[in-house]
Amino acid sequence: MRAIIAIILCLCTSQAFSQYYKEYDWAKKPTLHELTEKEANESSISILEKYVVEYVVPKFGNKLQKFETTHTIARVHDEKGIKTHNTVYISMYDVLNIVDIKARTITPDGKVTLLNKDNIKEVKNVEEYGDFKIFAIEGAEKDSEIEVLYTLEKEYSAFGRETLQKSYPIKRLEYHFIHGELPGRVKAYRADSNFETRTYGESTGKQLILENVVPMIEEEYATPKSNKTYVAYQCFGPDTNVTDDMLWSNVVTNITQGMFPATVHPEIAKIAKTIIKDETADDFTKAFLIDDYVKTNYTIVQNNNEQLSDIDYIVKNKSASDLGIIKVYSHLLEAAKVEYLPVITSDVYEHKFDSEFFNPIALREFLIYIPKAFKYITPNRVDYRLSEIPPNILGNTGIFVNNKKQFSFYKILQKDQDYSRVVRNMNISFEDDMEYVQIEQNQEYYGHWAMNNRAYLNLAPEQAIKEFEDYLTGSGIEDKVVKKYEVKNKEMLQLEYNKPFLVNSAITSESLLEEAGDSYIFQVGKVIGTQSELYQETKRVNPIQMQYPNRYNYEIVVNIPQDYEVEGLESLIIKKELLDEEGNQKCKFESNYKLNGSKLTITIEEFYKEFEYDIAEYEGFREVINAASDFNKAAILMNPKE
């Protein structure tokens, strides 16, 4: 009897509705598409990428249905192009039912090879991504077209997101968001055109059509991944009126549960006493000690164990999820009477937070702000301790939640603009009858520089530490011999605010001194290490994002041998700057020298007060960056005195 009812239900639904995905199909007789000469020169090009998200209200029952259809046609021209398109991974996350998966290849001579569905493999619980269906495209040879079409019925969820920009060009891109009578919103980011309303049979929705989507290119000082074109949407049940404010508020309530404990967990209260021996210490000291304690006693675990957010379990096992660990901090900070605000945001290199369009993908990073110290705890970064905001978050918007569970959005910025800087003093002499150069160097690293150096030397594997020590004694000097290398203030636990990490070193090199007849060319520029050079043959795509504001002050003393005189010092004078509208320096590189007898003193000042620059400022910014690279090429000529 139950079976009969089920069949009747099925018949009813399929008759009453003609959903878009059911009508949609690929061409019965496929043929190769026309391409321009430029398109034919690409390793591969997508002729069509079409995404359809369709929400359906079933006739019976009140469970909303959601269908997602993806249809792609790609032309592959060489081995690299084939490899880009011939393996297909379909995420089964939230998938209730696979309506259909099909794929085919059309070769230049018109032969069509249909995917044998028996060759679709299932892969369960992949890392943190869930289950997948995977298959390799059959019959793809050079100049073929690979076509993939699949429709998945997914568990109803109100939100979704799709990255549209890929590593290959796309000729035509369609995004269809079919929500019918349901309240739905869709937003395109960094797209060249807008969504337009249209009908889909009896239903309605919005479509976005993009032509010639270029691949995102890798650029330095940029966040290319989070600058990709993408679409995000929301769709709710019939007759609801859900606002973004409600969504944020709801999420804040859920996420911050247990983050403002009324009473401190008794076990944690005991621990807090052992960590913080001086209760009158300031918030910076207390929060630093707490951060150091958690990072040397707790492990963040990424798996599906739900207990990892339960405070009793966490305290017992010293293991927590990335959200659960915030609770440990909360209890400790509460016990130590340190004011704190949980912060929810995302990695700025992965996703740019948009407070005006709720999107759960934006809620990936959890931090704690200590307002009295103006500093952040970054729980999932064992390489960090209480500090200015780490570079992967700097500049993104975050939700700051106070202990009354009120929340506000702020752009997350650095408080101390002079936080990260490097001071280097060098003394250079020529030894053994001009055989080699000796460089004695004292370096002071502050802020993020210091944090990074400490993390390397304490946490990295041996080989990486070796490479790092090479960097600390001067990169890019190929025949360098390290005579002395000492570091100070290496420990991760540093309670004095912004205490510098110190390196004292001495190296020798023969290659810095080149021969030219009886004269010598001293490659003085190389002593500052390899400097990055920004090329730009093509138009800059991404605005500039530096890791953090930065400053360098170098003093290089060169002791010229008594029986030589120097020439060519003018190459040491470089000045490049980028000014704002009021004429203030936003960034600068300036080098100069003084010659006092046989003592040549070179000074360099380079700084970047801002970490973000508009794309229109790119040329000016590039000149400053490249000025350091110019200095790196500076050389002076030493001639024997007559």
Next chain:
Amino acid sequence: MTTSYLKFPVLLLLFVMQYSFAQKNPSEDFRFLERTENIKIHLDKGNFEIVKNIHEKAEYVTANKLYFANEVLRFDSFTKIEDIEAVTYLPDSGKKLEVDYIETKHEFDDGIFYSDQQTKNFTFPGVTKGAITDLKYKEVINEPHFLGLFRFGTYAPTEKAVLRIEFPKNVEIGYKEFHTENITINFQKEEKKNHNIYTWTTENVAKFSSEDDAEAALYHLPHIILHIKNYTENGKTIPILNNVNDLYSWYASLAKRVDESDLKKVHEIAEDIAKNYSTDREKAEAIYNWVQENITYVAFEDGLGGFIPRGAASVCKNRYGDCKDMANLLYVMLNHVGIPAYRTWIGTRDRPYLYDEVPTPMVDNHMITATVIDNDTIFIDGTDSYVNFGMPSSFTQTKEALIGISPERFVLKKVPVQPAEKSKTVINTTITFEDGNIKASEKRVMTGYERVDFVTDYLYKKKDNTEEEFLNTTLALGNNKTKYQNITVSPIESKYKELTLAFDLQIENYAKTIGSKTILNLNIDRVLSKQKIDIETRKYAKKIDHQYQKEYTTTFIIPEGYKVTSVPKPIKFDGKDYGFDIHYEQKDNQIIQHKSIYINTLRVEKEDFEAWNSFVKKLIKAYKKSIIIEK
């Protein structure tokens, strides 16, 4: 019967040094107190059940490497992981915390599209400075050919490592130690009523850290490989892996299961290609080129399917396959047109073993095709899309190939090292000096592995960078301000023997003009200048991917109104394995620099580091020398 032996007692001093290293080095953050593997072999009517009981006890000396608490145990369709017991002890508080959550996962791998390998993942709770973790589990192996290997040393120092194997008396076990010269192993044989027990025990083994440009870990790490040689039942001895014969018969039995149906289409393609050529060599080359160009590498590792090539018809239709699929396709196509070809098993240079040492599947990880033309054995690797016919893939040089002649017969043959003259780059550069800047036009003609390496980098390392930026970072000519223009690359397919890369250069901030003098260094390519070895800290030999030669002719056009006032003297290094020669000649209005560099070895041994460094230092010295022109 108990035997105990100490290997190489002269190395005792070294052992003491390692002992102190493992024990006292305060910079060690994590170490193993004990790593034990206890293998029990049961045999019941010809069916093996192999159970490894594994026990690992580790100490967190500091809190710096707490990420070691995340444990991953791998298994596949030949193995099962059972009875995991994982506990953390906290000596300070006397507490004991048990792992109560274990997840089974898959991993995506860049190289293998689909693998049946899965992982058991869990995290030891409560680890902090001083914590001791204790892990016990069972690995059940259902295939007697895979007894595996045991590492006496690993990525962290090991205080005590024990391997014990218990097996019925009618089973014979073979074993072979590798790189155990510098550690002391106590080996014991015990005889019980129904079974034998072998035990290897060692103490205080230093940790292994990898090094750049070094051979794979298995070339250095002390370890042992065990294998079941045979068993006797009802007076009959049944071989498993006694020797290479047994290994080969097993492989041959798997090869028999290759689907050989529907080969018509494959045969047609082979005939179609071959008919255009007259000699076997040309035919074989054309067929190899066809496979290189038309079959894309996609790897599947699925149980025994990982050992049985897919049928040639299916590979040909699907246009993809992994090494064994391509090896079999070539085998079918070549034989069909009358060229004798053989399926061939081989370990890449990552595997350090010989078949006779350990006749087990551990020796190989790859499959190729061997063909014999005019008494010349030619190794063909379908997975290398760009190597020319006649050369093996670079990563199989020096390796022993197991060539399957017939189901009963095989031949072992070493893949020859390809001499430097086969992989050559000839560079012709013309440099002019205009308005204080350097302009150059350069042509590079590459052959052999020099060509293959360039193509691979050009296709896959370039990523989203422009061609200019790619050349700037890979060739690094002049300085990092060098601009590359008018770049042309000749066709890359393997049917072309040479690849020509040409471009123009503009190098700013390179020549130094001071007063009337201009100083100019003609060594815009300073290849090998960063290759000095740090003799004090380097532990392992330096690996070189292939032997090669580079020949430069750099012509500087003396600008009008200038005269040459200084030209560097000739300089050379004449080693057997590596060397260079740089000399200059002045002719009319030109200064021509001739530079040749050769590398005739695949490895620089530790004892040769000094010599290698003298070579590099002398080369750097030569690179430092400039010409001077004056107005």
